[in-house]
Amino acid sequence: MSIVVSALYSYPVKSLRGHDQESTRITSWGPDRDRRWMVVDDNGRFMTQRQLPQMCRIGASYRGNDICLWHLDAPAEAIEVCLAGSEKERQVGVWEDYCTALDAGDAAAAWLSDQLGVSLRLCYMPDYSYRQVDLRFAERGDRLGFADGFPFLLCNEASLQQLSSGLGRNLDMQRFRPNIVISGAAPFAEDDWRRIRVGGIEFDVVKPCARCAIPTVNLDDASREPDVFRLLKTHRQRGDDVYFGQNMIHRGEGEIKLGDAVEVLALN
Template sequence: MSTIHVVKEIYIYPIKSLAGISLQSAKAEEMGFENDRRWMLIDAENQMLTQREHRIMSQFYPQISNGKISITFQAHKHEFSINEHLGNPIKVNVWDDKSEVVEVNPESSKWFSRHLGFECKLVKILKNGDRKHESSRAKQTFNVSLADGYPYLLIGSKSLDFLNDKLDEKITIKRFRPNIVVTSENPHEEDDFKAFTIGEVQFKNVKPCGRCVMVNNDPENGRLKKEPLKTLSKYRNVDNSVLFGTNIVSLNSGIINVGDVLVF
């Protein structure tokens, strides 16, 4: 490719379905970026909780500092250590994938239960292999964290520009919860990326990402809107799946930075 693609933004989402954190650099691992979706909330029946059913989850904001994760919700704050957890394994499903997690601590679970208004637990996936995702498209099984299906989501900047040209109310890339945003020349050209390197890390494209109603949840206020899914469905509907961004996997570990160039 003649176009120069540069990493524009990097995001992680430590706790599944809560707000994300913008980073200047991140360590890529097989399961996803370090500390990306290693935690999630489950209900009293050990079912995962997401913004699809609980839009207020977008209003919990994490930060990472000095080995701790702090969560801010309205005027309330809570923190826990990245390394802390209880010992008893809990069997959960992330969609169709069986996973093993452990509770972080009772205090964190009680804090989230109080602010969400129902009983839940904060849990963590401990190690590579505790959750496997079988991709029918790639005919391969991947070790994944607690993300929906794949370790990384990459989006080209022109894909968002092209969509915003069609919307009355412009949106930001945060609607789509990417891990990596790159500069691009044409809308959705990232769908056709094959293998490439960013910094120290080799990546492989698996498939374009099918989107759900969660992209209609405005992360600024947690309100459900009709867009952008309504507009996207008019020009990005392929086999009854509305596509935006592409799922990728890393082939090795290493650091990537904002400003790194993609090498094909």
Template sequence: MSAVYSVKEIYIYPIKSLAGISLKSANAEEMGFENDRRWMLINTEKVHVTQREYPIMSQFYPEISGDKIKITFENEVHEFLINEHLEIAIDSQVWDDKSEVFEVNKATSKWFSDKLGFECTLVKILKNGDRKHESSRLKETFNVSLADGYPYLLIGTESLDFLNGKLEEKITIKRFRPNIVVSTKNAHEEDDFKTFTIGEVQFKNIKPCGRCIMVNNDPQRGIVKKEPLKTLSKYRNVDNSVLFGTNLVSLNSGIISVGDEVVF
């Protein structure tokens, strides 16, 4: 008999705002899972580019194969080396956070620019500490990757089931881009998780995650609709923020796997 609270799915998103990759196990690090949002596209102002402005970004599908990352878009494939980067540092920005990044290579930036129809650069964050995010709630600063705010996002299965019970058109968990999906008893109980262990890793819950228009982008088609944000806003609006899932940090490094029990 499986534990009530156990890991059902694990995802990483190597390039910020592109499609994710489902994994059976992942190596948790302070900045997030290994290879999770270590890359992003920036515009000519050196600011991050996301599905909020360009929903078509959901149609770029990454795959990690050995020491390479392959990106598929409309049956075209482009690849680059995981450890590849140019030597000149770029001072970029993710929301209010300054981030030191490095361009992967000119050919990859041109490929993305051609496909998206505007000039952009694929960059990589190299090491822990190259971006720091301050939690206004905890008055604490965290080393993070290129994710919006925190290294990990966890969602309980009952939260999605409860939402789908209110929607005419059912959606999948991919709308919310979680890193960890766990089986739960009640909708949104993950909001109140404190400190817990999965596999080799201890996690700390920071705060429920406020959601934006990006969850309305159908990841299978790259089309923005009115749901699920419209429905969520009716019962998950707290202090003008629509909450779904919760943000975590890891307190140590290690491996977690699908099937691992969540130990409180």
């Protein structure tokens, strides 16, 4: 069976709800406009579903160059955020990295704070800002937005199906927040890949993705399901971490789309 792209996801705002798409444009940043926005606390530190699982209930999508946010329980109360004319810079932190971002203003901050019950700001990474991918796994000049550590995450449908069978229920792939989902490969075959080609673009498969508590969040009601993490520990633990999916760095620009062939070019 051939291996193909079965789903593509974009996450305009870090840790808010993502959406599927038929194609993804790839730029020097990675997936176009993926995680260029981020929610931060009053100190500029990133906030995610690790601290606020309710973030999974807030949707985000682009309208032109603006971003629209809405709560799934009250979509009519959406807010549209425009950065035009915003010049208020602030330093924001993602893990050990700090970079320059633009503050999206008080209206967006008030809306998010009201929805999530804690004081928050919304920020955007402009084109002139720069965040280097970890040089232990990347080349100098490899950049990314506000994703945790790498521009792409690949997950395998068969791997999720095998994991779900251990729970006796189907898990939503979006819990794991991949950009590229593939079908046609054996469960966890991706663990052995070092380089692949998708739609004419090559990717270095650089590191298994160590998982935190975010995949335990039920996207329907924001409740935590600890049995998901227990299952990961049983089947996917290496050392102190559990792993699912593969972090990747693109080695070209262009477009990938649903149904594109996935070619394995090199194995570990």
